[in-house]
Amino acid sequence: MVPKPDRIAVASVMVALAVAAAAATAPARAQTACGHWQPLIEELIGSIGTVPTRVSDLIVFDAGDGPMLYMAGNFEVVVDPVFGQVRAPGLARFDGVRWSAVPGLDGPGLELDRRAIALEVFDDGSGPALYVGGEFGMAGGREAVGIARWDGVEWSVLDGPGVPGRISRIYKLHAHDFGDGPMLYAAGVIYMGERIPPEFIRRWDGMAWSSPGDERPLGGAAIEMASFGGDIYLTGEFNSIGARPVPGIARFDGTAWTTPLGPDQSILSSQFRPLLFTEYDGRDVLAAGGIYEVFEGGERIALSLAAWDGNRWDSLTKALPTTILIPLALAAFDDGSGPALFVSASSIFGGLNVARVRDGVLTPLPPLAMGLVVELFVYDDGSGPVLLAGGGIFGSRPMATYLARWVPDAPCRADLDADCRLTFFDFLAFGNLFADGDLAADFDGDGELTILDFLAFQNAFDAGCQ
Numbered sequence: 001m002v003p004k005p006d007r008i009a010v011a012s013v014m015v016a017l018a019v020a021a022a023a024a025t026a027p028a029r030a031q032t033a034c035g036h037w038q039p040l041i042e043e044l045i046g047s048i049g050t051v052p053t054r055v056s057d058l059i060v061f062d063a064g065d066g067p068m069l070y071m072a073g074n075f076e077v078v079v080d081p082v083f084g085q086v087r088a089p090g091l092a093r094f095d096g097v098r099w100s101a102v103p104g105l106d107g108p109g110l111e112l113d114r115r116a117i118a119l120e121v122f123d124d125g126s127g128p129a130l131y132v133g134g135e136f137g138m139a140g141g142r143e144a145v146g147i148a149r150w151d152g153v154e155w156s157v158l159d160g161p162g163v164p165g166r167i168s169r170i171y172k173l174h175a176h177d178f179g180d181g182p183m184l185y186a187a188g189v190i191y192m193g194e195r196i197p198p199e200f201i202r203r204w205d206g207m208a209w210s211s212p213g214d215e216r217p218l219g220g221a222a223i224e225m226a227s228f229g230g231d232i233y234l235t236g237e238f239n240s241i242g243a244r245p246v247p248g249i250a251r252f253d254g255t256a257w258t259t260p261l262g263p264d265q266s267i268l269s270s271q272f273r274p275l276l277f278t279e280y281d282g283r284d285v286l287a288a289g290g291i292y293e294v295f296e297g298g299e300r301i302a303l304s305l306a307a308w309d310g311n312r313w314d315s316l317t318k319a320l321p322t323t324i325l326i327p328l329a330l331a332a333f334d335d336g337s338g339p340a341l342f343v344s345a346s347s348i349f350g351g352l353n354v355a356r357v358r359d360g361v362l363t364p365l366p367p368l369a370m371g372l373v374v375e376l377f378v379y380d381d382g383s384g385p386v387l388l389a390g391g392g393i394f395g396s397r398p399m400a401t402y403l404a405r406w407v408p409d410a411p412c413r414a415d416l417d418a419d420c421r422l423t424f425f426d427f428l429a430f431g432n433l434f435a436d437g438d439l440a441a442d443f444d445g446d447g448e449l450t451i452l453d454f455l456a457f458q459n460a461f462d463a464g465c466q
Contacts, residue, residue, distance in 0.1 A: 033356050033365045034420035034465075035335070035408035039081065039401035040388065041099065046076030048089050049115030049135060054392025055402050058377040059119040061130045063103075063152030069094040069379055070102070071390070071403065072116035072132060090116040091132060096381035104140045104155045112148075113138040120173035122184045124206030127151060133170030133186060146170045147186065160209035161202035166191035168198075174225035176232050178254035181205065185212070187222035187234060200238060201225075213257050215242035217250050226275035228286040229310045233260070235272035235290065247292060248272040262312025268293045276330035278341060280307045280316065287316060287341060289327025305343060305357070316341065318360030331376035333387045335408040342387060344373035354389055354406075368404060379405075412465035413443075414457065422461055430457050 047053045055073040062068070070093045071078075077085050078092045080099045086092065088101035090112035105111050118133035129151040132139070139148035140155025146168040149156045162168035171188040184204040191198050200222040202209050212232075220237030227233075232252045240246055241257045247269035251260045261267065269292035276287045285307035294302035294313045302315035304325040326346040333342055340358040353373045354365045368389060375390040387406040414422055416429035433441035434449055441449055443456035 033335075033337075033363050033408065034412070034415070035406060036366060037368050037389070037401075037404040038407050040094070040403045040405055041078055041401060042081045043079040044073070044075040044077070044402045045079065045085070046089075047074045047115070048076060048113065049074040051115070052392050053402070054372075055375055055390030056115070056117045057119045058375055058379070058388060058390060059121065059130075060379065061119075061121050061128075063130070063150070065152075066095065068096075069381075070119055070130065072119050072134065073390075073402075074115035074392070075402075090114070090134065090136065102150070104150065110141050111138075112136045114167070117188075118170055118173045118186075120175055120184065122173075122175045123182065124184070124204075126206075131173050131184060133173045133188070135167050135169045137167065146188075146190075147173075158204060158209075161186050161199075161204065162190040163193055166194075169221070171221065171223050171236075172225050174227070174232070176225075176227050178230075185225060185232065187225055187236070189221045200236065201234060212252060213255065215244075216257060217241055217246065220271075223271075223273055224275050226277055226286060228277050228284075228308070233275055233286060233288075233308075235275055235288065237271045248290065249288065260308055260313075262296070264297050265313055266295045267313075268295070274327055274330045274343075276332065276341075278330075278332040279339070280341070283309055285309045285314075287330050289330060289343060289345070291326055304345075316357055316360065317362055328372060328374050329376040329389075331378055331387060333378050333385070335387060335406060337408065337411070342376055344376055344389060344391075346372060353391075365406065369401065409465065414460040414463075415465060416440075420465075422465060426461065430454075 044053050051074055053075050055071055057072040059070050060067050061070055072091055076089045077087050078099045079085050083098045086099050086101060091102050091105060092099050093102055114134060114136040116132050116134040120131045121128050122131050129149050131147060131149050133147050135146055136144060138144060139157060142157045144157040145160055145162050145164055147158050147170060168190045169188045170186050174185045175182055176185060185201060187201045189198050190202055199211060200217055201212060203212050217234060217238035219239040222234050222236040222238060224235045225232060235249045238248060241250060246259045247267040249260065249272040250257045272288055272290035272292060274289045278285060278287050287307050289305050293300050294306050302313055305316045305327055306313045307316050327343050328346060329344040331342045338358060340356045342354060342356055344354045353368055356363045371392060373389045373391040377388045378385050379388050388403060390403045392402060414426055417425045430441055441453055443453045443460060
């Protein structure tokens with residue numbers, strides 16, 4: 001809009017103030033992604049497992065009645081914000097309007113008796129089906145060993161991957177094809193017998209279970225899996241493959257397990273956790289988070305969050321984090337500000353639990369009122385993709401929701417210091433840009449920096465952020 005005549009005087013004062021302020025660097029302002037979190041459920045009630053009430057995994061599956069969002073976790077009742085309480089122990093689904101129990105698990109004697117942890121859609125040749133992993137022993141009225149299968153009509157159980165009578169824990173299910181047919185891989189802590197050490201990964205070919213490779217990861221639970229470059233990558237708390245030490249991440253090429261390392265690289269690790277096949281800096285990479293450090297030539301080059309391109313590791317952040325950063329989940333998503341990697345962690349910049357990573361810069365999102373965000377998932381209910389964050393209680397922190405969607409604000413051009421507010425600091429930022437000859441201060445769009453840009457900036461400032 002055209003400035004009113006009386007604004008010329010005001011703008012002249014702005015010029016003097018801003019240019020004077022630009023002589024010194026404006027105070028550093030922490031960037032924050034602007035927006036808010038919108039609860040997708042009102043509350044989760046109860047637990048059927050050994051951990052606090054929580055959301056563990058999310059996936060979309062079409063059981064013949066349209067694609068729906070399925071939620072696994074440790075809960076008994078989902079409280080729908082509109083329709084109220086829905087009893088759905090361990091597994092519930094959302095059709096874009098309301099939550100409901102999954103058919104076949106919706107009655108006495110049919111419900112899961114312990115928590116569900118992992119979800120995967122897999123086709124063993126008879127059609128796509130939803131596979132559910134966890135630490136349950138009953139599903140759909142049948143005795144299970146931590147895994148059950150639903151084809152949209154009925155529930156069935158698999159003979160394994162462990163032995164009946166022992167509570168195995170399946171933390172991750174992942175489908176992969178090495179060229180000889182798709183198989184379903186199950187990772188976790190899988191008990192094979194009373195006095196036999198547990199296995200940490202098994203695979204299902206649609207008929208029987210087997211152990212992948214002659215020497216497999218040992219020493220602790222396997223937690224996450226992902227496919228990259230034709231291989232399977234596994235992360236967790238394990239520390240060896242046979243007699244060889246490994247840092248909590250291993251690669252399986254269909255025959256043998258190895259540690260992914262580049263030339264002159266080494267890893268010091270407590271554990272790796274989330275994995276995500278994504279694009280970074282124009283390359284396909286495997287993003288990995290955890291409690292680890294990557295060294296190259298004796299110099300630390302990555303901390304907690306790195307990308308593997310098939311040949312070497314590289315940091316996903318320009319500056320190594322200076323606060324505790326323990327990534328728990330990863331997702332690739334464009335929230336309207338451009339494609340980016342989103343990461344949840346137990347601590348980011350003093351307690352924020354989700355951040356956006358773009359061009360090597362970590363930008364925290366407003367905090368969620370949940371203790372740990374253990375799942376990030378991109379979901380499209382037909383109206384466009386959204387980013388979901390799910391998690392659970394940590395300690396005695398109050399809960400506002402266990403599952404929420406990220407709602408970004410529309411871009412606000414006058415918010416030049418990117419703190420999601422319009423304040424005097426934005427005038428200082430504008431003055432710095434103007435003094436530096438930066439065309440980001442060209443608010444009237446004429447390709448030149450003049451007093452009219454101050455008037456245009458003031459108009460944008462007065463209009464506020466919508």
